[in-house]
Amino acid sequence: MKILTAAAMREADRQTAQQLGLPGVVLMESAAMRLAELVLSLDFQPRRVVLIAGPGNNGGDALAAARLLRAAGTPLSLWTTVPLEAYRGDAGINARFLQACAFPLRCLAGAPRGEALDSFRADLEQAGLVVDGLLGTGLSRPVEGLAAAVIEAINDCAAPVLAVDIPSGVNADSGAVMGCAVRARWTVTFAFPKPGLLLYPGADYCGELFVGEINVPSFLVEREPMALTTAGWVREMLPLRQAEMHKGDAGRVLVVAGSTGMTGAAVLAARAALQGGAGLVYLAAPENLCPSLEARLLEVITLPLPETAPGVIGPAALPLILEQAGLCHVMAVGPGLAAAPETAALLAELLPQSPVPLVLDAGALSALTGRSEVLSQARQPLVITPHPGEMGRLAGLSTAVVQQSRLEAARRFAREWSCTLVLKGAHTVIGAPGGAVYINPTGGPALATAGTGDLLTGLIASLIAQGLAPTGAARAGAFIHGLAGDLLGPGRGHSAADVLAAFPRAFEYLEQPISGPSPYLKPVHPLSLYRDGSRDNFL
Numbered sequence: 001m002k003i004l005t006a007a008a009m010r011e012a013d014r015q016t017a018q019q020l021g022l023p024g025v026v027l028m029e030s031a032a033m034r035l036a037e038l039v040l041s042l043d044f045q046p047r048r049v050v051l052i053a054g055p056g057n058n059g060g061d062a063l064a065a066a067r068l069l070r071a072a073g074t075p076l077s078l079w080t081t082v083p084l085e086a087y088r089g090d091a092g093i094n095a096r097f098l099q100a101c102a103f104p105l106r107c108l109a110g111a112p113r114g115e116a117l118d119s120f121r122a123d124l125e126q127a128g129l130v131v132d133g134l135l136g137t138g139l140s141r142p143v144e145g146l147a148a149a150v151i152e153a154i155n156d157c158a159a160p161v162l163a164v165d166i167p168s169g170v171n172a173d174s175g176a177v178m179g180c181a182v183r184a185r186w187t188v189t190f191a192f193p194k195p196g197l198l199l200y201p202g203a204d205y206c207g208e209l210f211v212g213e214i215n216v217p218s219f220l221v222e223r224e225p226m227a228l229t230t231a232g233w234v235r236e237m238l239p240l241r242q243a244e245m246h247k248g249d250a251g252r253v254l255v256v257a258g259s260t261g262m263t264g265a266a267v268l269a270a271r272a273a274l275q276g277g278a279g280l281v282y283l284a285a286p287e288n289l290c291p292s293l294e295a296r297l298l299e300v301i302t303l304p305l306p307e308t309a310p311g312v313i314g315p316a317a318l319p320l321i322l323e324q325a326g327l328c329h330v331m332a333v334g335p336g337l338a339a340a341p342e343t344a345a346l347l348a349e350l351l352p353q354s355p356v357p358l359v360l361d362a363g364a365l366s367a368l369t370g371r372s373e374v375l376s377q378a379r380q381p382l383v384i385t386p387h388p389g390e391m392g393r394l395a396g397l398s399t400a401v402v403q404q405s406r407l408e409a410a411r412r413f414a415r416e417w418s419c420t421l422v423l424k425g426a427h428t429v430i431g432a433p434g435g436a437v438y439i440n441p442t443g444g445p446a447l448a449t450a451g452t453g454d455l456l457t458g459l460i461a462s463l464i465a466q467g468l469a470p471t472g473a474a475r476a477g478a479f480i481h482g483l484a485g486d487l488l489g490p491g492r493g494h495s496a497a498d499v500l501a502a503f504p505r506a507f508e509y510l511e512q513p514i515s516g517p518s519p520y521l522k523p524v525h526p527l528s529l530y531r532d533g534s535r536d537n538f539l
Contacts, residue, residue, distance in 0.1 A: 001211065001233075001522075002218065003226035003439060004192040006137040006172040012191065016216050025090040027214050028057065031190045032064030034212025034521055035164060038188050039069060039129065041517030044160060049076040050127040052120075052150060054134040054168070060091025061164050061190075062133025063098060070103075077123055078105040081134065081146055108146060117149055124157035132182045133164040137172035137194055142179035151180050160185035166197060167205045175202030183207075191216040193228055193524060195407065198427055198439045208528045209441075213520040226407070226437050229430075229475045231483075231514045231526040237476050238510065239277075239466045250279030251465025252328040254303075254356075255458065256321060257335040257363075258285035260311030263293055265336030265362060265454045268496055270300045272458030273332065275503045276477070278465045282328065284321055286311045314342030318349050330357050332461035335454040337363030344371055351378040357470050361385045361457040369393040375417040381470040382419040385457055391423055411437045420471045422460070424453060428478045432471045440475065441524050443482025444490060451496030456481045459503075480506050486527055 004012065017024045039049060051066050053059035059080065066078045084105075087095035098105065106123075108116045124130060134150055135143065143151060151169055154161060161184045166172055169181025175196040187206035189197060191214050196202040198209075242249070253273040258266035266285055273281045280301070285293055287304035289311060294302050303324055305317040325331050331354060337343050344367040351358065357380045365386050368374055372394045375382060384394075392399045395413055402409050406429050414421040414431030421431040428440040459481055463473035484502035487509070488494045509526065516523045 001228045001230050002192050002221045002224045003195055003198070003228050004221060004224060005195060008221065008224055009137060009192065009194065012216050012220050015220050020217070022215060025093050027216070028060050028090045028094065029064055030214035031061045031165075031212060032068055034190065034214065035061060035065040035131070035162075035188055036068040036072065037518045038186065038210060038212075038521055039065070039074070039131065039162060040072060042129065042162070042186070044128040046126075046128040047075060048127055049074055049129045049131060050123055050159070051076060051078045051131040052134050052154070053078065053080045054136070054147070055082045055086060056136050056138065057089070057091050058136030058164055059133050060087065060089075060094050062131055063087075063091065063094040065131065065133075065164075067094070067098065067103065078103070079120055079123070080105060080107045080109075081150065082109055083107055108150065117153060120150070121153050121157070124153060124159065127157065127159040130154055130157065130159050130161045131164060132161050132168050132184060134182070135168035136164075137166050139169070139171060139178055143169045143181070144179065148180055151182050154182050163187040163206060165189050166194060167202075170196050170202040170205050172196040175199030177201055177205070181205050186210065188212050188521065190214045192221065195226065195439075198228070198441065199406065200426060203427065209524040210516055210528070211522045211524060213522070225411070225435055226439070228524065229438055229440050229479050230522075230524075231479070231510060234476045234479045235510050237468060237472055238507075239468070241277075247279030250277060251330075251462065251467070252280040252282070253278045253458075253461050253465045254282045254284060254321070254325050254328040254331045255335070255461070256284045256331065256333040257337060258283075258289050258293065258311075259336055259338040259363065260286075260289070262336030262338075262363075263289055264451060266293060267296050268451045268454040268500065269332060269335040269458035270297055271500055272455040272503070273462040273465075274299055275500060276459040276462030278462040282324055284317070284324060286313055308342045309340075312338045312340050312342050313346060315345050315349055318346060318353070321350065322353060322355070326355050328356055329465040330359065330461045332359040332361070332457050334361040334364030335457055337367070339363050339366035339369075341367075343367035344374075348374050348377075351375070351382070354378070354380050357381040357383070357464055359383045359385065359457055359461045359464070361453060365390045365394060372417065375419055378419070382417075383422065383460055383464075383470050383474050384417075384419055385422040385424060385453065385460070387424045387453065407437055411435060420474045422456070422474050422478060424456070428482070430471065430474050430478060438475050440478040440482060442479050442486055442526070444486055446485035446488045446490075446494045446499060447482065449495055452481070452485070452499055455496055455500055480510070483509065483526065486525070
């Protein structure tokens with residue numbers, strides 16, 4: 001599913017109306033139908049809705065939805081921030097229709113400011129649901145005046161909020177909060193998601209996100225560089241498990257990992273490769289660590305490597321690694337490796353000579369601090385999985401700068417280093433060598449614990465071994481890894497081992513058809529199929 005900036009969405013709307021002949025008012029009616037469908041599917045008490053419509057097309061969606069909800073028998077009240085006669089274009093068509101039908105509504109601009117807002121707040125106290133159609137994706141300056149006062153009143157009320165297209169006050173492209181913003185429990189965006197709904201802090205304001213189909217054809221946006229990884233896409237990408245297959249058919253992974261005090265990282269990466277579906281996993285580690293690793297990894301074959309210092313491997317290990325890699329389909333390097341000069345020297349020789357694709361993480365990336373040019377020397381496809389701190393050290397940027405420009409950082413350095421770059425975090429961003437960028441919607445607080453990155457490394461390697469292209473494996477791996485964490489719930493107390501144990505449940509969940517409240521409403525997160533406002537019945 002493509003992700004469109006506000007400008008790209010406006011252009012897609014324009015082409016749909018002017019070139020394909022589907023009028024804008026029809027698109028607005030479709031948006032209103034999606035909004036009404038979601039309202040009618042939600043369980044909220046009392047069953048009374050307060051809608052607030054701003055002056056633009058976002059407000060027009062709310063005006064049209066109010067008409068549909070009233071026809072469905074939903075008790076509601078409709079507020080506007082401008083008189084009906086002030087609406088223009090497609091929103092104006094809906095406003096004039098309501099006016100002709102004497103639709104009951106109240107205008108915040110039609111009375112003294114304090115008096116009108118007091119009435120609005122009193123109405124909010126009686127609501128079971130608030131529909132926010134105040135400001136849309138065109139917002140480009142800080143919110144102030146009446147709009148800011150309305151947002152404050154909405155956030156102060158107890159009722160949950162459903163945002164129309166985007167929570168009012170959130171920048172559609174960056175996710176920045178423009179002074180203040182509505183905190184929504186749900187957001188229904190139209191046609192395609194916008195970056196600001198998936199980038200923080202905006203993602204924190206939109207709640208559960210749905211994409212409503214309004215008949216903007218996907219072929220109009222085929223060349224857009226951003227896309228969202230969806231459960232349906234991952235399901236289609238996963239290799240089939242044939243009844244007659246054996247372990248040799250399921251892929252062979254070589255993991256190069258571990259150092260003194262960091263054997264756990266090697267164990268987690270190797271186990272993740274196995275539980276990700278690989279048929280055979282080999283663990284190459286410093287020779288003195290192998291006895292303890294063998295005791296903890298009954299299904300993994302160990303390969304002792306010569307050490308240059310206790311727990312540290314260097315270029316002397318290269319022949320053994322290359323020999324074993326020649327028998328495998330992919331190599332994962334880095335979990336628990338010492339970030340030592342010897343490691344950097346090994347990588348400088350390994351990347352140009354590896355016979356198989358590589359996945360680099362953790363110690364391997366830290367060892368290359370100040371030597372990122374080594375990444376461009378890889379002979380085979382390369383995937384790197386840095387967290388923001390590792391990304392900053394590789395790129396010579398501060399962590400803050402990386403976090404402020406996650407999309408651009410992933411895009412720029414994936415191209416510069418000719419690799420697939422998995423920039424971990426909320427939400428994980430995957431940059432492809434050709435310039436495409438993908439956002440992963442899964443993953444939450446359960447992943448904020450030591451060792452989960454090692455699981456991701458092993459899982460991506462496992463999917464490559466099973467036949468997925470490196471960028472596809474990175475996207476699918478990030479989704480499954482995040483879903484496994486989300487299946488544990490939002491509570492504390494989970495470890496990386498718990499996330500690993502949830503891998504089978506995540507795969508099983510992906511085998512189920514995932515749909516929304518209607519065929520035209522798609523949940524962005526596969527656990528968004530609720531009716532009572534919680535995920536408990538899906539865990």
